[in-house]
Amino acid sequence: MIDPTSREPAGAARSADQYAPEHARDGAPGGAGTTDFGYRQVPEQEKSEHVAGVFHSVARNYDLMNDLMSAGLHRWWKAFTIRQAQVRPGMKVLDVAGGTGDLALRFARQAGPQGEVWLTDINGSMLAQGRDRMLDAGVLLPVAQCDAERLPFADAHFDVVTVALGLRNMTHKDQALAEMARVLRPGGRLLVLEFSRVWAPLSPLYDAYSFNVLPWLGRSFAGDGDSYRYLAESIRMHPPQDELARLLERSGLERVQWFNLTAGVCALHVGHRH
Numbered sequence: 001m002i003d004p005t006s007r008e009p010a011g012a013a014r015s016a017d018q019y020a021p022e023h024a025r026d027g028a029p030g031g032a033g034t035t036d037f038g039y040r041q042v043p044e045q046e047k048s049e050h051v052a053g054v055f056h057s058v059a060r061n062y063d064l065m066n067d068l069m070s071a072g073l074h075r076w077w078k079a080f081t082i083r084q085a086q087v088r089p090g091m092k093v094l095d096v097a098g099g100t101g102d103l104a105l106r107f108a109r110q111a112g113p114q115g116e117v118w119l120t121d122i123n124g125s126m127l128a129q130g131r132d133r134m135l136d137a138g139v140l141l142p143v144a145q146c147d148a149e150r151l152p153f154a155d156a157h158f159d160v161v162t163v164a165l166g167l168r169n170m171t172h173k174d175q176a177l178a179e180m181a182r183v184l185r186p187g188g189r190l191l192v193l194e195f196s197r198v199w200a201p202l203s204p205l206y207d208a209y210s211f212n213v214l215p216w217l218g219r220s221f222a223g224d225g226d227s228y229r230y231l232a233e234s235i236r237m238h239p240p241q242d243e244l245a246r247l248l249e250r251s252g253l254e255r256v257q258w259f260n261l262t263a264g265v266c267a268l269h270v271g272h273r274h
């Protein structure tokens with residue numbers, strides 16, 4: 001199921017510029033100052049409000065819905081990410097867009113009392129769920145509500161930075177990646193787990209599942225079909241594996257590689273700060 005793939009040669013048809021805000025792109029189509037929210041184009045300053053609405057709405061049922069929608073696969077993707085992160089006692093770790101805290105909880109245990117593990121997210125409802133889970137698990141760690149595009153941490157502070165299933169929701173992915181690179185110490189690593197491009201022969205089946213079953217699950221179990229339609233659309237709007245690798249490189253990360261998980265439904269990108 002895991003296909004470790006090193007960098008492909010440059011030269012794919014689309015440019016990594018596409019994932020900068022449209023007004024910042026050279027010759028990009030679309031109106032000035034607009035960006036994608038799923039398949040809709042919205043004024044750039046509104047995207048974060050729409051995304052906030054989605055996660056306020058799903059926060060209470062988030063963990064249950066993750067299990068239902070992925071048939072538990074998200075646990076395996078995260079376990080793989082945690083193994084690749086290689087967190088050791090005493091390390092400093094930042095989990096960006098950490099939501100209900102699946103990664104931060106494990107990192108806190110691995111880093112131990114000498115370590116420093118932060119759970120951060122822009123959304124108070126998601127963080128409240130995460131904080132409650134930490135307390136239930138008897139884990140104490142610092143929690144910060146902050147935007148990945150403006151991280152409130154010093155340069156070169158962390159050994160490991162992670163962002164799991166969060167990057168595609170960000171308005172300025174290039175800015176968020178640059179911030180994550182900034183707070184990494186030289187030699188530190190960024191791990192980006194995100195939905196990606198599924199192996200082409202599976203794509204019709206995957207599309208049918210995404211645009212029919214996901215909204216139905218959302219309506220039936222969380223009373224909210226729209227948020228799960230956004231999920232399916234936002235996955236299609238996110239850069240595929242090779243383009244995301246180039247975005248990481250443009251953020252100053254080196255030796256970028258990725259691992260396809262479950263035939264590319266998800267991919268884990270890893271980059272090193274020099």
Ligand SMILES: C[S@@+](CC[C@H](N)C(=O)[O-])C[C@H]1O[C@@H](n2cnc3c(N)ncnc32)[C@H](O)[C@@H]1O
Nearest residue numbers: 055097098099122123126147148164165166169
């Ligand atoms: C799908 S959840 C992922 C949560 C968790 N990392 C996980 O893997 O289960 C996406 C998270 O990204 C957060 N998010 C979206 N935009 C963000 C931003 N600009 N800065 C920080 N977090 C953001 C959302 O609030 C949400 O909690």
